[in-house]
Amino acid sequence: MKNVRESNSFSRFKTRQKSKDNDQNSQILKLQSQQNVKKLPPKAQQVSFHLLPESYQRPKTKSMVQQVIQKPSKKVLNDSHNYLSAKYQANKLIKQNSFVKNRPKKMHSVSYYHYDSVQNENDEFLMHFNNLSNVSFKDYMDAEARANKLPSDKSQEIIEGKKLLSLGQTEEAQKLFQEILQVSNNPEARYLNGLCHLSKSEFSDAIADLNLLIQQQPLYKRNAYILLAIAYKKSNCPNDALNTLTLAIKQFNKYFDAYIYRGKLLLKMKQFDRALKDFTSAIEIQPKKAIAYIGQADCFRYMNQPKQSVQACTQAIECEDSSFRQALIKRTLLYIDLKQYDLALLDIEAVLEEDHCDSEALYIKGFICTKRNQIQEAFLAYEQSIKHNNSKKAVSKSLYEIAKIKIEQRDFYEAFYQLSRADYLDVDEKILEKFKIFTDGVTFLMKRKFDEGVDALTTLISKHQISDFLKPLIFQYRAYGYFCQSQYQKSLHDLNQLTSLEKPSIYNKLIAEGILAAIANQFEQSQGFFLKAQKLMPNKMEPYFYKATTLVKFYSFLIPKDDIEKKNKFLNDALKYMDLAVKINEQSNLLFYRGIVLFAQGRLDDSLIDLDKAIEKSEDHVAKHFYVRGLIQACRNAFELALNDLTIAINLDEKLIDAYLNRAKVFLLLGDRKSAYYDAQKYQECKQTDPQTDIIIGNLFFQIGAYEDAIQSYSNSISSEKSLQVLYYRAKTYILIKELNSSMLDLQKIVEQSNDIHAIVDLNILQQLKNTSTANSDQNLFQEALQCSNQILKKGAEGRIFKKSDILFYKGLFLFYLKQYDSSQQVLKESYKIKEEQQKKELGSMNDSDQFILDQLNQTQKKMEYKSKPLEEFEFSDRTYNLFEYYFNRSVIHLLLGQTEQALDYLEQLNENISQQEIQEHLSLFIQLLKDDQNPKSEINPELSKLTEFIIFPQHNRLCSIYPMVKLPLKKYKQTLQLRLSFCLPTVEIPEMNIKFDDKLLEAISPIVVENKPEAPWIKRTAEGVIFTDNVQIVEDLDLQSTTRPSKKQTEIDDPEFQQFEEQLNHAIEKYDYSEIDQQDDIVEQQTQAIDLQQLKQNLMLDSKIADKLNSILQKKAKN
Secondary structure, three states, X not given: OHHHHHHHHOOOOOOOOOOOHHHHHHHHOOHHHOOOOOOOOHHHHOOOOOOOOOOOOOOOOHHHHHHHHOOOOHHHHHOOOOOHHHHXXXXXXXXXXXXXXXXXXXXXXXXXXXXXXXXXXXXXXXXXXXXXXXXXXXXXXXXXXXXXXXXXXXXXXXXHHHHHHHOOOHHHHHHHHHHHHHHXXXXXXXXXXXXXXXXXXXXXXXXXXXXXXXXXXXXXXXXXXXXXXXXXXXXOOHHHHHHHHHHHHHHOOOOHHHHHHHHHHHHHOOOHHHHHHHHHHHHHHOOOOHHHHHHHHHHHXXXXXXXXXXXXXXXXXXXXXXXXXXXXXXHHHHHHHOOOHHHHHHHHHHHHHHOOOOHHHHHHHHHHHHHOOOHHHHHHHHHHHHHHOOOHHHHHHHHHHHHHHHHHOOOHHHHHHHHHHHHHOOOOHHHHHHHHHHHHHHHHHHOOOHHHHHHHHHHHHHHOOOOOOXXXXXXXXXXXXXXXXXXXXXXXXXXXXXXXXXXXXXXXXXXXXXXXXXHOOOXXXXXXXXXXXXXXOOOOOHHXXXXXXXXXXXXXXXXXXXXXXXXXXXXXXHHHHHHHHHHHOOOHHHHHHHHXXXXXXXXXXXXXXXXXXXXXXXXXXXXXXXXXXXXXXHHOOOHHHHHHHHHXXXXXXXXXXXXXXXXXXXXXXXXOHHHHHHHHHHHHHHOOOOHHHHHHHHHHHHHHOOHHHHHHHHHHHHHHOOOHHHHHHHHHHHHHOOOHHHHHHHHHHHHHHHOOHHHHHHHHHXXXXXXXXXXXXXXXXXXXXXXXXXXXXXXXXXXXXXXXXXXXXXXXXXXXXXXXXXXXXXXXXXXXXXXXXHHHHHOOOOOHHHHHHHHHHOOOOOOOOOOXXXXXXXXOOOOOOOHHHHHXXXXXXXXXXXXXXXXXXXXXXXXXXXXXXXXXXXXXXXXXXXXXXXXXXXXOOHHHHOOOEOOOOOOOOOHHHHOOOEEEOOOOOOOOXXXXXXXXXXXXXXXXXXXXXXXXXXXXXXXXXXXXXXXXXXXXXXXXOEEEOOOEEEOOOOOXXXXXXXXXXXXXXXXXXXXXXXXXXXXXXXXXXXXXXXXXXXXXXXXXXXXXXXXXXXXXXXXXXXXXXHHHHHHHHHHO
């Protein structure tokens, strides 16, 4: 390297003037590849060029054709003895004045060793014409005419054809050459015609012409062999190409170019030993030409002899010809393969000393710095490569490496930004495509757009070949996305694809395995996985939460509901884990489910506290939070608060149908039947139809009083599932609307299907009531009814509709119409006593107002110790009798027994306590009649004598209205006064629709209710909090997870992307090496594009929820 640096004092690309005449021609042959020529010879200054219009599109092979037809004769070249010292000025003149100037400019210049396969082939085509110089076209033609001594009539046509070729008019030129060949076998015309075919990719025709030329005049032009070999190679006939080159060497045993090209072909055919011999032979012919040493280096490299390859490159460098740069880059790449990065850096620095704007060299320098773990220097080199922008491949690779560095640093927003620069540069999109898709996918995940992120990463896996660098990252990040989508099996599958896992991925895998085990009811295994995750990351609350939810699921799935001891044990253990989780993080979702467990245990106040906190801490209002709090408030009898929460829940989620059901119950408790009916209808519309739902809806309508709707719901349930319970519900409802025949039909079906004793009792009593109501004092029917009721009472049976107290009352009714008044009086007292005892069990207490009324009514008999609320109400529907009717019926029987004083006592107490004025007036009139009738001294009151019926309580649509009236015997008043007992059918009991804990809330708890928060792969933990990317910092208040960043130490694994670049670069150098003509296109400096930074910021912006929360957190910290 010291020798290399010392040689920098003069131009490495300047060919030293030779003193000997026999070396002059070989130096002149290198003319167009030389630079820094200070002065042009006189003839070169007289050069004239044909300029094409700007719009003219030249074929890719035009420059090659021009080079070939401009080949000077030795006479012309010898006149240019001062030409060698002016080589750089010649190159400058070519760029300024030649037809190349008029080629359409590219936005991105291409270096002289191109990557595109088509251009590579053209370069290969060009590289054999290395004996050219920029002399004037006129001089060249004159020299050619003299040298070839063509006949004057044809030489002019050939000259015209060459002019047409120089103008790119290949077709017209070829017509001239073919016309010549039709009349003569002119070798020059044959040669140029073959060249035209070759330039048009008509390889078979080119082979025919060139083959014929070689056969007829084998020594005419040795270049013809090279062109023929090219045609064979392009026709995929490498063996024929080899044979042609072998023939050329046989004809011209010192033909340097033939050895070089045959060596290249053998190298591609992987015949490395033969190729090495050809390059060695070439060195023996021209030991000062670097290209042969470079060929040797390639052979040694493919033969896995890197040290010999380096030595060959060193020899090429010492030649100091136009291949100096290529040799240096070759040796740089070899040092990189050998991991001798210091030596590689010295070589690439030497290249950059010659041209500090070389994008390819800058890229290679950046790669070397990356391998040396000099990330900042590497980043700078890549940026300079992009800035100078004179190699599309190098710029693309530099942008790739910058993005790779950012990805390794987990700075995905910066990587996204760097890749977005490709929109403003001419780069190879295929190189960056995989990184673009990957960063898109990761940024989607970071913005919590999990579907888009997973789709992007899946596309990358399924449609692209993934490098070893990206593959583990893709599976790791897609596993995270799947986890957040609750696709735990897919997440686990991706994690299993990785040979080694970092701590965050191990944690995520344990959690996924635990969830899947819990779903499969493998409770012990799931607890084991969660325990391992807890030990791995003890400061995370999720493992405790998962363990708690697993216990609740186990309780719901396996523990019988009546096993209170086990139930409490599991729920208490679950609460312990939840308490530990809450100590780590009072997360809204965690507090919500702990509140549910507390609610299930009946700890209403504690559960209400958790629900209040859950609602307060939640980022959004969640319908279920308000629904559960509404249930808790209802169970605490705070019905107004319950109604408010349930209404909020419905407004947040109209599909939360259980909220409609429970709000209907609350409306009922608040006495708003209309609103309750609306919610019941909404619940019926939204709820999926099934037998159990129809029963619930039927019961709800029953409670509301919408009996027809209730019957319809029960009928729907019966039609889909024959249920005796639902038949009973419908039979009871029919009784309420006094459709006794329909009720009896349902009871009959029950008896037929089950022989149920309760149904038998209800059916028989109902049948006797029906018979006696139409008896018209038929004593036989009453006697049969009495016998039936006696048999039922004797067995101690009762129905679900007709209880014992009801049966006793109807027995008293039958005795009443059999005129067995004393027995009837006794039975009525027994019935009332049973009702008192029943109410004692149900209520156990009463208010002061009720107590006062009963105290007044019981002055004539022993004061009752227990009272029944239904007997106290002034309500006459849906019950056998109430307290007022009981005393009225007792007074009627006393009158029929002639016990007027006892009857008057009952009636006067009623008169004092009934608040309805109309009833009070009518009752007072009847009491006055009874008293006057008992007083013989009083005169007959005409108004009282008109009283023929005494009915003070409602009769319409009541059972008593269809029973016959009885005549009341009077002493003084002679009119017929009729009256009847007051009663109806018994109270029909439907299961209560009370608001209570919803068991479905507990049954829904399982590990999948835990909010999916796996350990995010892109973030790291610090003492201050959590950081993920340079764009966003998360403090502890923001509920995001974290991980540790991998070590910055670079692993010494081969980089496949750089290896690909290296192969392409070596291949391009090999193509170029043969031709010493400088085919480098004009470098077009690309102007820096102004990037809309605001738009980029907008594209990289987080979603609004996270942004708002970040702002809130920062404001809180500022205040603190």
